Amino acid sequence: MLETVGQAVVNGLLIGGIYALVSIGVTLIFGVVKIVNFAQGEFVMIGMYISFFLATQFGIDPLVSLFVSMPVLFVIGVLVQHFLIRRVLGLNDMPQIFLTFALSLLLMNSGLMLFTANYRTVHTWYSDEALHIGPIYVPVAKLIAFVLAMVLSGLLWVFLHATDLGKAMRAAAQNRGVAVLMGINPNRVFCVALGIALALAGAAGSLLMPFYPAYPMVGQSFVLMAFVAVVLGTLGNVIGALVASLMMGVAESLGIQFVGADSGLIVVFLMLLLTLAFRPSGLGGGRAR
Amino acid sequence: MRGLSKWTLLSLAMLAAVLIALPLVVTSSFAIDIFIRVLLFSFIGVAWNLMGGYAKQLSLGHAAYFGLGAYTSTILQIDFGISPWIGMVAGGVVAMLASLPIGALCFRLRGPYFTIATIATAQVLMLIFLKFRDLAWGAEGTTIPNLGNAPLMMQFDAKAAYYYIALGLLTLGLVITYRIERSWMGYYLVAIGEDEDAAEAVGVNAPRIKRNIYLLSAFLTALAGTFYTQYIYFIDPNTAFSFNVSVEAALVSIVGGIGTLWGPVIGTVLLEATSALLQSWLGSSLGGVQLTVYSLILMAVILWRPTGLIGVMTEAYQRVAQRIARRNLARA
Numbered sequence: 001m002l003e004t005v006g007q008a009v010v011n012g013l014l015i016g017g018i019y020a021l022v023s024i025g026v027t028l029i030f031g032v033v034k035i036v037n038f039a040q041g042e043f044v045m046i047g048m049y050i051s052f053f054l055a056t057q058f059g060i061d062p063l064v065s066l067f068v069s070m071p072v073l074f075v076i077g078v079l080v081q082h083f084l085i086r087r088v089l090g091l092n093d094m095p096q097i098f099l100t101f102a103l104s105l106l107l108m109n110s111g112l113m114l115f116t117a118n119y120r121t122v123h124t125w126y127s128d129e130a131l132h133i134g135p136i137y138v139p140v141a142k143l144i145a146f147v148l149a150m151v152l153s154g155l156l157w158v159f160l161h162a163t164d165l166g167k168a169m170r171a172a173a174q175n176r177g178v179a180v181l182m183g184i185n186p187n188r189v190f191c192v193a194l195g196i197a198l199a200l201a202g203a204a205g206s207l208l209m210p211f212y213p214a215y216p217m218v219g220q221s222f223v224l225m226a227f228v229a230v231v232l233g234t235l236g237n238v239i240g241a242l243v244a245s246l247m248m249g250v251a252e253s254l255g256i257q258f259v260g261a262d263s264g265l266i267v268v269f270l271m272l273l274l275t276l277a278f279r280p281s282g283l284g285g286g287r288a289r
Numbered sequence: 290m291r292g293l294s295k296w297t298l299l300s301l302a303m304l305a306a307v308l309i310a311l312p313l314v315v316t317s318s319f320a321i322d323i324f325i326r327v328l329l330f331s332f333i334g335v336a337w338n339l340m341g342g343y344a345k346q347l348s349l350g351h352a353a354y355f356g357l358g359a360y361t362s363t364i365l366q367i368d369f370g371i372s373p374w375i376g377m378v379a380g381g382v383v384a385m386l387a388s389l390p391i392g393a394l395c396f397r398l399r400g401p402y403f404t405i406a407t408i409a410t411a412q413v414l415m416l417i418f419l420k421f422r423d424l425a426w427g428a429e430g431t432t433i434p435n436l437g438n439a440p441l442m443m444q445f446d447a448k449a450a451y452y453y454i455a456l457g458l459l460t461l462g463l464v465i466t467y468r469i470e471r472s473w474m475g476y477y478l479v480a481i482g483e484d485e486d487a488a489e490a491v492g493v494n495a496p497r498i499k500r501n502i503y504l505l506s507a508f509l510t511a512l513a514g515t516f517y518t519q520y521i522y523f524i525d526p527n528t529a530f531s532f533n534v535s536v537e538a539a540l541v542s543i544v545g546g547i548g549t550l551w552g553p554v555i556g557t558v559l560l561e562a563t564s565a566l567l568q569s570w571l572g573s574s575l576g577g578v579q580l581t582v583y584s585l586i587l588m589a590v591i592l593w594r595p596t597g598l599i600g601v602m603t604e605a606y607q608r609v610a611q612r613i614a615r616r617n618l619a620r621a
Contacts, residue, residue, distance in 0.1 A: 035401075036402070036404075036405070038401075084588075084592075087592055088591065088592075091595070092345070093400045093401070094345065094347060094543065094547060094591075094595065095592075096401070097347055097400070097401050097404055098347075098539070098587060098591055099588065099591050099592070101349075101587075102584045102585075102587040102588045102591065103584075103588070105536070105580055105581075105583065105584035105587070106581060106584035106585065106588065108577075108580075109577035109578075109579075109580040109581040109584065110577065110581050111577070112576050112577030113576070113577040113578060113581060116576070117576065216577070224408075224409075224412075227402075227405045228409075231398075231402060231405075260420070265412065265416060266413060266416045266417070266420065269409045269410075269412055269413045269416070270413065272406070272409050273406070273409060273410070273413070276394045276395070276397050276398065276406055277394055277397075
């Protein structure tokens with residue numbers, strides 16, 4: 001019994017690392033630009049297809065293709081901010097919500113047209129490897145993904161706290177008006193925020209590829225998970241999103257273990273609804289950091 | 290209908306005559322099928338628009354009520370032999386009851402997070418119906434027993450009958466919207482949609498108004514669910530709680546003109562016409578084309594004409610009217 005629980009917790013933490021990359025992106029965009037990016041999951045999908053094609057066409061390992069998917073998605077992020085999101089800032093909810101929602105629909109369905117609905121997988125030498133730590137079984141591919149996800153989250157934290165651009169970003173998140181008065185160019189900061197958030201989604205895609213199939217709708221489950229984690233971890237709070245993502249991963253994994261294979265999502269949604277009912281400002285409560 | 294001008298009444302009467310005569314003239318069952326889809330999705334759009342359009346509570350979870358309406362009437366019909374006509378109203382009541390706790394949770398959030406919470410509620414309901422097989426047939430769903438021509442059980446040989454039911458539903462939705470638009474409730478809704486804090490500051494009881502409009506919107510959406518199930522003779526969780534229903538309800542309203550009486554109807558006509566054209570050009574071979582085109586239309590509307598097609602038409606009308614006025618002035 002204890003072993004089963006331990007195994008479920010480990011599985012949950014490992015996939016939770018990927019959820020963290022997606023939800024940190026969502027919370028960063030929400031914190032800085034004040035937009036909820038409904039299309040975040042589709043950028044994970046794009047990251048996955050980039051790694052898939054580099055692996056099948058050129059034999060590049062998905063972990064190496066991280067160095068392609070992240071910059072490509074950074075550029076896409078800047079373009080999305082500059083040509084799309086910038087135009088709806090300051091308008092009411094409808095355009096702000098439905099612009100990224102339309103983008104999500106567009107990317108998903110053009111993915112369907114271009115790549116068909118087939119599942120694409122990449123098999124690497126470490127895809128089937130696993131470590132045995134006592135009675136617990138740790139798949140190597142997921143472990144690598146988790147470690148790199150934590151490293152990237154750590155790098156983001158350092159960036160936000162130690163560089164001028166990072167500080168400008170946090171300043172813009174806290175009070176846009178004052179930040180602009182202090183000489184911060186909001187559009188530049190927003191472009192970088194979008195770029196970083198999408199690069200993290202791209203990284204999540206590449207890290208997933210050795211053990212997870214790519215298909216056009218793959219982003220949906222990740223983005224829903226990220227939304228829940230972002231609410232749970234207090235909107236706009238990067239560390240909150242990280243901790244909440246790991247919790248979501250564990251909750252989902254325990255749900256799959258003890259309730260049934262298809263009930264992971266029920267557990268996650270129930271967590272969301274319970275959070276809304278009892279702690280609508282998130283577990284951290286109050287202020288965004 | 291007091292207060293309508295002679296010309297408005299005349300054009301409405303002509304529109305009604307055309308719509309009533311349509312199935313007598315057009316007999317192709319493919320065409321009738323499209324007309325029924327247009328009427329049905331216009332009606333769902335109208336139901337969504339009451340809450341999403343006027344009060345700007347942008348739900349993407351109306352499939353919850355569509356599905357509850359569909360399942361209530363089907364369970365009543367198959368397990369208890371109760372006519373779907375009664376089941377339809379019962380489904381509406383069930384949807385209203387469900388909207389109370391769902392609203393209590395979701396209205397704690399505003400803006401995008403309200404939208405996400407509504408997505409979650411519809412998904413939870415779908416998963417419940419998928420998972421708990423004892424509740425209602427699980428993932429396989431069930432077919433509605435075909436009784437031949439049984440008007441009392443909402444089953445007809447002629448497709449035209451379904452057309453008239455859908456037309457009746459849409460008319461109901463439009464009349465209700467028209468009445469609300471011109472009542473205190475309508476002004477409250479618009480005030481909440483414009484700025485909820487300001488509305489509350491001047492004494493609008495926003496939580497109550499939002500709850501009431503959500504009750505009505507849920508009720509109407511559930512009627513559409515019952516009708517759709519009777520029309521396709523089949524129900525399963527994936528069609529009844531389909532995310533596409535939630536999306537299309539919002540999409541037709543936004544594309545046509547959010548928060549306007551005729552917006553959802555115009556939006557549905559455009560989108561369904563596009564979809565029918567695409568289907569006849571490409572066949573059903575290329576998956577994803579329809580929603581790709583829908584999403585491009587939606588983006589174009591958001592970026593260039595947030596008031597939707599109604600906005601475009603009003604602008605064009607005003608430009609023509611101004612030109613005529615200027616010409617008359619010059620002549621005088």
